[in-house]
Amino acid sequence: DAGVTQSPTHLIKTRGQQVTLRCSPKSGHDTVSWYQQALGQGPQFIFQYYEEEERQRGNFPDRFSGHQFPNYSSELNVNALLLGDSALYLCASSQGTHAGVSYEQYFGPGTRLTVT
């Protein structure tokens, strides 16, 4: 049973460019969340997708956008990259978003983005 997978593993981009990161959730999971983890910090919630819609969003600018596909995989897009966008981007999947239940979130290995 494959866990959460992310691609690419590492990425180097230049300031002002655009980047797309990809995530495939764990089998049986339909909800994908994205987190940004700057060096020495805890992960910060970017947004969450369920049923191909953005259900919840953290305090990130519109330069950060995403998409979820019918097979539940997801993409994170970042436009007009800034040096401060350099971070580890983590994808997490879970079974659903039903009220009254806390689902364990399974994390992928992350994509390390470096903006120069």
Next chain:
Amino acid sequence: AQKITQTQPGMFVQEKEAVTLDCTYDTSDQSYGLFWYKQPSSGEMIFLIYQGSYDEQNATEGRYSLNFQKARKSANLVISASQLGDSAMYFCAMREGVNTGFQKLVFGTGTRLLVSP
């Protein structure tokens, strides 16, 4: 707004000893969940243990236990019989508003644990 505080940037423990990693939280919600994750140098966040705000008993998962003191808003992780492979970053996280169905986690800044032989 919800907040997680981990006041120990680093902790050292000898192999086979127990260690407690501190976590305090702040929330106005009555229904929330508390998680601990381990992050090795590879970067992947590994789920360790979960405690719901309405759970009366402290959660346990093998060598991991969560010392949940609701009135003090603390959720400390206890690792018994430390192993060399336990050396990693440990993050405490909270999910607020369980009844909303949303799954956003708020993380603390982490504690780096080093286990020595």
